Amino acid sequence: MKDLAERAVNGDDRAVARLITHAENCHPDLYEAMRIIHRHGGRAQVIGITGVMGAGKSTLIAEIALEYRKRGKTVGIIAIDPTSPFTGGALLGDRIRMSRLTMDPGIFIRSMGTRGMLGGLTGAVYDVMEIMDASGKDVIIVETVGVGQAEVDIIKIADTTLVVLVPGLGDSIQTIKAGLMEIADIFVVNKADVPGIERTMAEIESMIDLGHRPGVRKTPVLATAAKECKGITELVDAIEEHREFIVGSGSLPDRRRKRYEAELVEIIRKRLMTMIFDEKVFREKVESLIGRIEGKETDPYSAAEEILDGLLK
Amino acid sequence: MERKIRVLVAKPGLDGHDRGAKVVARALRDSGMEVIYTGLHQTAEMIVNSALQEDVDVVGLSLLSGAHMTLFRDVTDLLKEKGMDDVLVVGGGIIPEEDVTPLKEAGIRGVFGPGTPLEDIIEFIKGNVKG
Numbered sequence: 043m044k045d046l047a048e049r050a051v052n053g054d055d056r057a058v059a060r061l062i063t064h065a066e067n068c069h070p071d072l073y074e075a076m077r078i079i080h081r082h083g084g085r086a087q088v089i090g091i092t093g094v095m096g097a098g099k100s101t102l103i104a105e106i107a108l109e110y111r112k113r114g115k116t117v118g119i120i121a122i123d124p125t126s127p128f129t130g131g132a133l134l135g136d137r138i139r140m141s142r143l144t145m146d147p148g149i150f151i152r153s154m155g156t157r158g159m160l161g162g163l164t165g166a167v168y169d170v171m172e173i174m175d176a177s178g179k180d181v182i183i184v185e186t187v188g189v190g191q192a193e194v195d196i197i198k199i200a201d202t203t204l205v206v207l208v209p210g211l212g213d214s215i216q217t218i219k220a221g222l223m224e225i226a227d228i229f230v231v232n233k234a235d236v237p238g239i240e241r242t243m244a245e246i247e248s249m250i251d252l253g254h255r256p257g258v259r260k261t262p263v264l265a266t267a268a269k270e271c272k273g274i275t276e277l278v279d280a281i282e283e284h285r286e287f288i289v290g291s292g293s294l295p296d297r298r299r300k301r302y303e304a305e306l307v308e309i310i311r312k313r314l315m316t317m318i319f320d321e322k323v324f325r326e327k328v329e330s331l332i333g334r335i336e337g338k339e340t341d342p343y344s345a346a347e348e349i350l351d352g353l354l355k
Numbered sequence: 356m357e358r359k360i361r362v363l364v365a366k367p368g369l370d371g372h373d374r375g376a377k378v379v380a381r382a383l384r385d386s387g388m389e390v391i392y393t394g395l396h397q398t399a400e401m402i403v404n405s406a407l408q409e410d411v412d413v414v415g416l417s418l419l420s421g422a423h424m425t426l427f428r429d430v431t432d433l434l435k436e437k438g439m440d441d442v443l444v445v446g447g448g449i450i451p452e453e454d455v456t457p458l459k460e461a462g463i464r465g466v467f468g469p470g471t472p473l474e475d476i477i478e479f480i481k482g483n484v485k486g
């Protein structure tokens with residue numbers, strides 16, 4: 043494990059990939075590697091991208107990555123797609139749009155399933171970010187499908203969060219409902235080549251104006267046509283501008299602390315879950331308690347109490 | 356936590372049909388695997404690079420015939436070169452009977468002709484993937 047970490051820190055892609063697998067599988071010795079990894083991280087700029095399926099996020103990420111490469115930066119990409127809660131399987135198709143990046147040694151792409159995180163970000167995402175960061179990637183881009191908790195969680199890990207919308211009916215209304223207004227540092231209206239773009243832009247801009255308070259940074263709205271490589275330079279400029287803004291206003295450390303908090307909570311959550319559900323003793327206890335709940339000998343609250351008592355004593 | 360079988364499904368070569376590959380990809384997903392689908396027109400180098408970054412246990416190639424034999428050999432050679440020969444390589448598609456043996460010799464350990472039940476492919480992968 044330590045050897046893998048040392049190799050990953052030296053930029054060995056094979057070691058990076060294997061370490062990510064261990065993180066995804068919650069390997070019991072992972073912490074040995076992560077100690078080393080953490081010492082070497084904390085430099086990378088993290089960009090989160092969320093929005094509905096089919097909005098063009100993956101296509102856009104490919105273009106953003108190429109633009110950062112032109113600017114001399116290396117790029118790590120984490121593309122997260124939902125795991126089926128029924129089969130545990132996942133179809134991860136984001137690489138289809140990133141084919142052109144595959145042969146660039148300055149780019150590392152990893153596809154991940156959410157693996158039982160109930161619509162949230164996958165629990166391993168913090169580890170994966172730290173690993174890519176420590177391996178020397180300057181910019182890390184995280185793609186999540188905009189369903190449920192994932193899009194809200196992403197602000198906990200990203201320095202800059204992009205919400206991607208497309209022209210079309212009801213989109214902006216949905217966005218307000220879903221609480222996306224608050225999480226966006228930048229709005230991107232992609233597919234600017236299709237009709238209706240002006241209207242959607244105007245809708246979002248007026249929405250932003252409505253909620254805007256004087257003296258506060260106004261969320262920019264940018265149009266892109268990722269498929270035609272249009273608007274990408276402007277978008278990356280806006281990301282850099284936001285980056286300068288959070289550095290200048292002193293809020294970058296706050297964002298980083300938020301990420302470490304989320305990461306810490308996630309590690310504790312995972313450890314507790316393993317203790318309760320994986321270890322044989324607890325598993326047996328849980329099974330017998332479920333039986334007693336079923337037989338109305340106890341209730342779920344008392345049963346939970348009993349498990350927690352066992353853990354805390 | 357259990358480990359999951361990760362499979363890269365790739366469509367090498369220049370032809371533009373990936374219906375079969377998609378059907379297999381979906382079946383593998385439904386059997387609980389994580390399937391990374393890379394799309395059309397993949398070169399051997401691209402397939403191996405993706406397999407490396409994704410740290411997959413299996414590479415599934417959609418084959419049209421043994422006519423692409425050099426391409427498959429490139430994939431297995433490159434895997435070996437990178438020390439990734441523990442990755443299980445399988446192929447499926449319209450493969451003439453006489454191509455099966457050379458394909459296996461080229462390191463494509465599972466070769467599945469048209470009409471192979473999807474369950475057989477799943478079984479083969481689960482039974483042959485490294486422990």
Ligand SMILES: Nc1nc2c(ncn2[C@@H]2O[C@H](COP(=O)(O)OP(=O)(O)O)[C@@H](O)[C@H]2O)c(=O)[nH]1
Pocket residue numbers: 093094095096097098099100101102136139232233234235236266267268269270
């Ligand atoms: N017309 C148009 N289509 C686009 C654009 N960007 C992406 N697409 C298409 O939208 C579809 C979904 O793209 P994808 O990047 O996979 O979306 P994701 O699900 O948000 O990651 C694909 O068919 C893309 O080719 C664009 O700027 N204009």
Ligand SMILES: [Mg+2]
Pocket residue numbers: 099100101135136185
């Ligand atoms: Mg995508």
